[in-house]
Amino acid sequence: MRRTAQFLTAVAAATALGAAPAHATPATATTSAADRPGPGRALGWEPAPSAPWDVTAGQRCDFAIHGEPVVDEVVQRVLDRHPDGSPKRVAYKGDLVVRVTNQETGAFHDADASGSAIVEYRTDGSQFWSVLGPVLVGVGEGNLDRGMYLVDGVWTLFISASGHRTVTMAHGTTTDICGLIA
Incomplete structure (x- = not known):
């Protein structure tokens, strides 16, 4: 429970409108456009x-x-960069609804994927996501069966450099989108 509370605090702090990471400096006249x-x-x-x-x-x-996307108001903020200048940690937030359509039948589901996440982009090509709320996750190889899921709650996602996905739930649910539009 303590780790969950710490995670929620970190996500809330990093994604609050205009919040800055602890190492950030105040905006000055030299702030880039x-x-x-x-x-x-x-x-x-x-x-x-x-x-x-x-x-x-x-x-x-x-x-x-x-x-x-049928609604896409997602914004991002780079929290930290690798030595080469590429993003290392990025916060994402905002409304996102994705229409997922079965190409054979036309059946569709509008998935509300409006969660907030902090994503760590690693130099080996892997990614680590810390997520609060719903996000759409496609799985080919992973600890979930192959599919397209709406994962909601407090959770993490590790994507290996080869694309293997591991979802770890602190608390939440998964919705099988393939099953909804089959």
Whole structure:
């Protein structure tokens, strides 16, 4: 329970509108244009739009699926960078609803994937996600069966450099999207 409370505190602090990591410095006159607030945006938060995607039959579901955002207000904030300047830790938040469609039948489900996450991008190509709320997760290889899931709650996701996914739930649920649109 203590780790869950610490995680919730960290996610809330990092994703609160305009919150800064402990090592951040206040904005100054030399702040770059990319870091200046714009309409509807707090310091350091930038749009992070999701692109439509297609997955062939057998990769996630037994049928081909298409995903397309119908609501996409996700923003990101780089919290830490690798020595080469590439993002190391990035916070994501905002409303996201993805329409997942069975390409064979046209059946679809609008998945509310509006969770918040801090993602650590590792130099070996792996990723570690700390998540609060719902996020859409496709699994080919992992500790969940092959599929497309809406994972909701307090949880983590490790994606190995080879793409193997491991979801670890502190508390929450998984919804089988393939089953909803079969």
